[in-house]
Every structure is written in structure tokens, then in C-alpha cells.
Amino acid sequence: MHDLDRIAEAYIAAWNETDAGRRDVLIEQAFTADIGYRDPVMQGDGREAVATMIAGVQHQFPGFRFALNGKPDGFADMIRFSWIFGPDGTSVIEGTDFAAIEGDRLKRVTGFLDKIPT
Amino acid sequence: MHDLDRIAEAYIAAWNETDAGRRDVLIEQAFTADIGYRDPVMQGDGREAVATMIAGVQHQFPGFRFALNGKPDGFADMIRFSWIFGPDGTSVIEGTDFAAIEGDRLKRVTGFLDKIPT
Numbered sequence: 001m002h003d004l005d006r007i008a009e010a011y012i013a014a015w016n017e018t019d020a021g022r023r024d025v026l027i028e029q030a031f032t033a034d035i036g037y038r039d040p041v042m043q044g045d046g047r048e049a050v051a052t053m054i055a056g057v058q059h060q061f062p063g064f065r066f067a068l069n070g071k072p073d074g075f076a077d078m079i080r081f082s083w084i085f086g087p088d089g090t091s092v093i094e095g096t097d098f099a100a101i102e103g104d105r106l107k108r109v110t111g112f113l114d115k116i117p118t
Numbered sequence: 119m120h121d122l123d124r125i126a127e128a129y130i131a132a133w134n135e136t137d138a139g140r141r142d143v144l145i146e147q148a149f150t151a152d153i154g155y156r157d158p159v160m161q162g163d164g165r166e167a168v169a170t171m172i173a174g175v176q177h178q179f180p181g182f183r184f185a186l187n188g189k190p191d192g193f194a195d196m197i198r199f200s201w202i203f204g205p206d207g208t209s210v211i212e213g214t215d216f217a218a219i220e221g222d223r224l225k226r227v228t229g230f231l232d233k234i235p236t
Contacts, residue, residue, distance in 0.1 A: 040193040073230060075158040080214075080230050096198075098216050098228065110216065112191060112198050 002101050004072040008081040011097075011106060015054055015066045027051055032107045039095070039111030063087045069094060077101045082114065092117060120219050126190040126199040129215075129224060133172055133184045145169055150225045157213070157229030181205045187212060195219045200232065210235060 007030075014026040027047050031037075036045045042053045058064075064085055072081035079099050086092035094115035100108040125148075132144040145165050154163050160171045176182075182203055190199035197217050204210035212233035218226040 038194060038196070043194075075230075076156065076161075078156070078228055078230075080216075098230070110196055112193075112196075112216075 002074065002077075002079070002104065004074045004079050004081075007079060007101060007104060007106065008068055008072040011081075011109075012066045012068055012083065014050075015057070017054075018058055020051070020055070023054060024051060027054075030106060031109075032102050032105045035105075035107060035109070037109045037111075039097075039109075040113055061085070061092075064092065065089065074101070079106075091115070120192065120195075120197070120222065122190040122192050122197050122199075125197060125219060125222060125224065126186055129199075129227075130184045130186055130201065132168075133175070135172075136176055138169070138173070141172060142169060145172075148224060150220050150223045153223075153225060153227070155227045155229075157215075157227075158231055179203070179210075182210065183207065192219070197224075209233070 010030040014023060014030045017023040017026050027050055031047055031050055035047060035050055037050055044050060044053055064087055066083050066085050067089055069082040069084045072079055074080060077100055079101055082096040084091035084094050095111055095113045097109055097111040099106045128148040132141060132148045135141040135144050145168055149165055149168055153165060153168055155168055162168060162171055182205055184201050184203050185207055187200040187202045190197055192198060195218055197219055200214040202209035202212050213229055213231045215227055215229045217224045
């Protein structure tokens with residue numbers, strides 16, 4: 001069995017780390033080398049692309065942080081988890097990611113938006 | 119742009135059709151030939167496997183029908199939609215499916231359960 005909580009938490013931690021060096025370590029822990037990521041506004045392949053996307057989001061939303069929303073669930077090699085994103089643990093944007101897992105890392109992530117500012 | 123509503127409705131129609139011949143037609147319309155389907159309780163590849171799974175669910179839950187829950191959303195070649203399942207449009211089981219689209223058909227479907235009877 002995959003540790004779904006730990007996998008989702010590793011993903012959130014990578015998105016929240018603003019120090020580039022520490023973030024690279026967290027990205028290595030959270031994603032496979034051939035990670036493919038896509039959501040309605042971004043897409044990229046490989047850990048370097050993920051690092052660039054995360055840095056871009058942090059630049060666009062300074063002070064915002066991600067937090068898990070509810071409990072991850074999954075089966076076989078699939079995981080689903082929802083998140084909130086905002087300053088100080090508030091929710092400005094919400095989304096749900098589903099992903100394929102390889103070992104204890106995310107291999108393909110597809111993100112959908114559940115709530116966007118109106 | 120994909121017609122997400124139509125794609126999701128074609129999926130629901132296939133799951134609700136109890137006549138095997140008509141169901142095969144709806145499955146051909148809703149799924150690519152190399153469809154891969156998996157959820158926490160079933161998985162299969164190809165339209166024949168999908169037909170077998172649908173027949174099995176109908177046998178297990180006679181009189182139940184699927185209905186879309188909310189509006190499908192998506193981006194690029196991805197779609198997400200939620201559904202309810204129960205007798206006469208009621209909700210006994212609920213779920214959310216994520217899928218890759220090819221043309222106007224579903225190619226890979228991954229289903230998660232949102233509500234199961236307690």
C-alpha cells in the first residue's frame with residue numbers, strides 16, 4: 001500500500017518551499033524524474049519544469065501557501081487529493097489533483113480547479 | 119474545444135443502457151477502441167471489457183441509474199465529471215471520474231468514489 005498521506009504532504013511541501021535549493025530536494029522526494037504535470041494553466045515535464053512552475057506560482061502569489069483539503073484517497077497506483085491556496089492557510093483558490101504514483105513518488109499529475117476568485 | 123457535456127453524457131448513457139446491443143453502440147460512441155478503465159473495484163481494457171463491467175454493475179444494482187452530478191469540466195485533453203447512482207435518480211453511491219479524451223471519445227478513465235453506503 002502506498003502511504004497516500006505522505007505522498008500528498010510531500011507534494012504540498014514542495015509547492016510551499018521558497019528556498020530554491022531546499023525546494024529541489026523536496027521535488028526530488030515528491031516526483032519521479034519523468035514527472036509529467038498539467039493543470040488548466042500550466043504544464044511541464046521533468047523535475048526542472050516543476051521547479052520552474054512552482055517558482056512562478058510563488059512569484060505570482062507571494063505569501064500564499066498550499067494546504068491539503070480533506071484526506072487523500074486512492075487505489076492501485078492512483079491518488080486523488082484536494083488543496084486550498086491562500087495567505088496564512090486561507091482559501092483563495094481550491095483544486096483537486098489526481099495522479100499516478102510510481103514507488104512513493106508522483107509520476108503524472110493532472111490538476112483541476114475547484115474554486116477561483118470571481 | 120471538446121464538447122465536455124456531450125462526452126460525459128455519452129458515458130452516462132452507456133452505463134445506463136440495459137439492452138446489450140444498444141449498449142454496444144453507445145460504448146462505441148463513448149469510448150475509444152483501446153479504452154482503459156479503472157476504479158477502486160473494477161478495471162478493464164477495451165470496449166468488450168467495458169461492456170462486461172457495465173453489465174456486471176447493472177446485475178449487481180438492478181434498477182439503479184447513473185446521472186451527472188454538476189457540470190463536467192476539463193482542459194486540453196482531460197475531462198472531470200461527477201455522478202450519482204441510485205434508483206430513480208436518487209444518490210446511493212457517488213463518484214468522480216477523470217479521463218483522457220481522444221477525438222470525442224474517452225480513452226482512459228480513472229474513477230474515484232465520493233460516497234458509498236455506510
